[in-house]
Amino acid sequence: MDIHSLDTPFLAVDLDIFERNLQVMADYCRQHQLRLRPHAKTHKSPWVASQQLRRGAAGITVAKPGEAEVMSVLQPAELLVAYPTIGEGKLRRLARIVQASEGRTRITISIDSNFAAQAIAMAAQAANVRFGILVELDAGLHRVGLTTTEELLALVRIVHALPGLEFDGLAFYPGHIKNNAGIEAAHADIARLLERNLQAVRKAGFAVPIVSGGSTPSWKWAHLIPELNEVRPGTYVYNDRNTIMGGACRMEDCAAVVVATVVSTAVPGQIIIDGGSKTFSSDRLNGAPDAGFGLLLEDHAALFHKMNEEHGYIDVSQCQRSFKVGDRVRILMNHVCVAMNLQERAYGFRQGQLEREWEIAARGKLQ
């Protein structure tokens, strides 16, 4: 089957680029002695996760128990739930994964509150399992993570004192770094912050085996933080328009596009494609909100300026070429993670021929 015979819109992955992206990140981490626990949020697929593990990833990172359940079929040595997991039902589900793996999969949860620590310890005892814990530090995104060394140290003490918990170390997410302008200074800030906090934790007598950070926008600079020994990038498997904008990849490193069909040319100067916010999400381009909801690869002068759920409005009045109803076009997504969450399947091509298709098995796992 070739790329022209599937019903549109569909998500096409160039397998050569995809495999190169996996290898480049694996090589970088090996070179700099960084553990790689890639975030599955981008691909949401056990098959893709298996390709990451095969290339040396230490484990898989997820956000929600439902994603952990999907990834647990691989029985990875480590599942990191990099999210403050709150709720008895959710913690019971995580405990069941550990039990069902018969010791093969260890689960670690990153937290930033006493409430979470107490609840996880209770769940661990009730199920007779142990959970690893990473204590989360705010490195500048101001999302989750403790903001003072006092709070951080207090939570480390609580984790050590509670039964069923094992203190694995510290985690942070450098999500405030989206652009490589000033990126070395931003890494120096994080390095100083980590040093200050690690010093306090170690001085209090606690070993810190893991210091976990990393993201795709900042991936090439992770080695600039001396204390960092683990990264959790997600987007790098496919990359997207945001990754290009931030300077962390080139256009030719983008492995995934949406293939869509022109369904109407009734309004002069405009084409309507058969995908809108239900296909691409409504995410705008970081730092350039007026640059459209995706890039039309057939003609960069087109502007994908508006969407409804099933309709993409593309202004083609500045294009060199013309488009007619029935034409297929390729759109590079602004944000591949959220677009992937909207697909049932992905289609992997090599030189235009369909080689493999896979289910986005962890899509829509909100809980």
Add this chain to the structure above:
Amino acid sequence: MDIHSLDTPFLAVDLDIFERNLQVMADYCRQHQLRLRPHAKTHKSPWVASQQLRRGAAGITVAKPGEAEVMSVLQPAELLVAYPTIGEGKLRRLARIVQASEGRTRITISIDSNFAAQAIAMAAQAANVRFGILVELDAGLHRVGLTTTEELLALVRIVHALPGLEFDGLAFYPGHIKNNAGIEAAHADIARLLERNLQAVRKAGFAVPIVSGGSTPSWKWAHLIPELNEVRPGTYVYNDRNTIMGGACRMEDCAAVVVATVVSTAVPGQIIIDGGSKTFSSDRLNGAPDAGFGLLLEDHAALFHKMNEEHGYIDVSQCQRSFKVGDRVRILMNHVCVAMNLQERAYGFRQGQLEREWEIAARGKLQ
């Protein structure tokens, strides 16, 4: 099971409000002798569609063949694919629905191009079925739909001439009407446009059985268009913040909320909830893009100002009450259709008790 025991985030439907919304629309249409072919895009659920049919809906409207396949289990008398369906594979799938229903379900497709008419006629002949056709007119949204009477009449002639097609009439979508300020004038404009086009079509000797329009934002004013005899509202089953903003419902007519949990309070003045763009979508409020990604019902002074995929950032610095990790909160969505597309299930409550849960079976049916 009560509303407090499900893993969050989940979508909760108040069944009393939901049933009242269905009944109010059914009564309005009956009173004004309008056919009701509600759009399933909002609920994406055969169970909800069955409740609409039970209250007198003439059929169900969808956008994509995948949605038609899901709704076909009900064997409705009519399935309207209100979307220019382009692609041989998709048309084969629609033909199979007609064949499998053994004459119980008729499928109508709305189109705006000769290309679509020719392709649908070929698919109809190949499968030995007939498709109804609505020719689409641009009523002001400038999305799909023909923009001149000459083009409209030319396409009506083509549809009449092609084998396998039955001309059902005209369709338009008043999606440019999002606010009831000036709504009577907007309806007068549409009435004049329709009259002009209908006159030309009838003068050429063609009967026009159906004139199909209608949307939720404009629903109360549909009877102001004398020629209109069918409406296709979708959002009215649940309503949302956009519907309130537009003046087409009150707060107490909103039947659906997302229930989420506070997972972090580490950053002062802010709470993080366990749902972000993967739960709510990134859609902003129509006409008030800075009014946040949803309304926190517990305290309207909160501002849900930022999202990542799994994190909702809510500024609670102006709130009267305080929030702590583990608290559950209810968020009224900006746009319920896109949020529903992100859920696996919906949960129906009556007076706080879970009465029914159902699968969002047509979610993510992009093709």
